[in-house]
Amino acid sequence: xxxxxxxxxxxxxxxxxxxxxxxxxxxxxxxxxxxxxxxxxxxxxxxxxxxxxxxxxxxxxxxxxxxxxxxxxxxxxxxxxxxxxxxxxxxxxxxxxxxxxxxxxxxxxxxxxxxxxxxxxxxxxxxxxxxxxxxxxxxxxxxxxxxxxxxxxxxxxxxxxxxxxxxxxxxxxxxxxxxxxxxxxxxxxxxxxxxxxxx
Numbered sequence: 373x374x375x376x377x378x379x380x381x382x383x384x385x386x387x388x389x390x391x392x393x394x395x396x397x398x399x400x401x402x403x404x405x406x407x408x409x410x411x412x413x414x415x416x417x418x419x420x421x422x423x424x425x426x427x428x429x430x431x432x433x434x435x436x437x438x439x440x441x442x443x444x445x446x447x448x449x450x451x452x453x454x455x456x457x458x459x460x461x462x463x464x465x466x467x468x469x470x471x472x473x474x475x476x477x478x479x480x481x482x483x484x485x486x487x488x489x490x491x492x493x494x495x496x497x498x499x500x501x502x503x504x505x506x507x508x509x510x511x512x513x514x515x516x517x518x519x520x521x522x523x524x525x526x527x528x529x530x531x532x533x534x535x536x537x538x539x540x541x542x543x544x545x546x547x548x549x550x551x552x553x554x555x556x557x558x559x560x561x562x563x564x565x566x567x568x569x570x571x
Contacts, residue, residue: 409526410518413511416533420508423537426544427497427504434490434497434547441490445483448476452566464563480562488557489549500540507533 455461455473467473510529542548 409523410515412530413515413518413526416530417508417511417515419537420504420511420533423541423544424501424504424508427501427540430544430547431494431497431501434494437547438487438490438494441483441487445480445487448480448483449566452476452480453569456567464560467563468559477559477562477566480566481556481559484562484565485554485556486549489554490547493543493547493549496543497540500536500543503536504540507536 452467452473455470455476456467459470461467461470461473464477467477507529511533514526514529
């Protein structure tokens with residue numbers, strides 16, 4: 373015990389003494405208080421683990437959807453390029469005169485927009501996973517030092533974790549893209565992306 377006390381910094385020793393004094397005055401034995409804090413932190417870590425897995429599932433799902441849309445984009449681009457070459461079309465207004473090209477360009481507007489939205493969602497989910505990993509590490513560190521960590525520090529950490537969990541939890545169950553909130557990219561942008569390799 374003496375060897376452990378010698379390794380503690382004066383600040384850690386003071387925090388330990390204050391925590392012990394508070395526990396004694398409150399009538400709560402230090403072991404009971406530490407077990408309660410440990411239990412609270414372990415529950416939070418379990419919540420973080422579950423949410424991280426859900427966000428990982430959404431990342432995987434967004435990649436799958438992105439890949440499927442990418443395949444459709446490739447197929448439509450190829451068809452547009454064949455038609456543009458065979459019909460000797462040089463401008464977007466000329467392309468829009470042909471029903472098939474106009475239809476394919478409109479489909480590509482939707483596909484490009486949703487692919488961009490999925491990219492944004494994937495970054496959002498990964499940011500959430502990174503933030504949760506950081507907070508999980510803090511909670512695990514606090515568990516290791518449970519007897520010297522103040523209740524205020526644990527309360528601040530649990531509040532911070534709750535805010536992050538509440539921010540990402542609504543989006544963790546399914547990918548949500550509201551078509552009413554999504555602005556399609558312009559036909560001109562699609563035309564430029566599609567015909568960039570033809571010039």
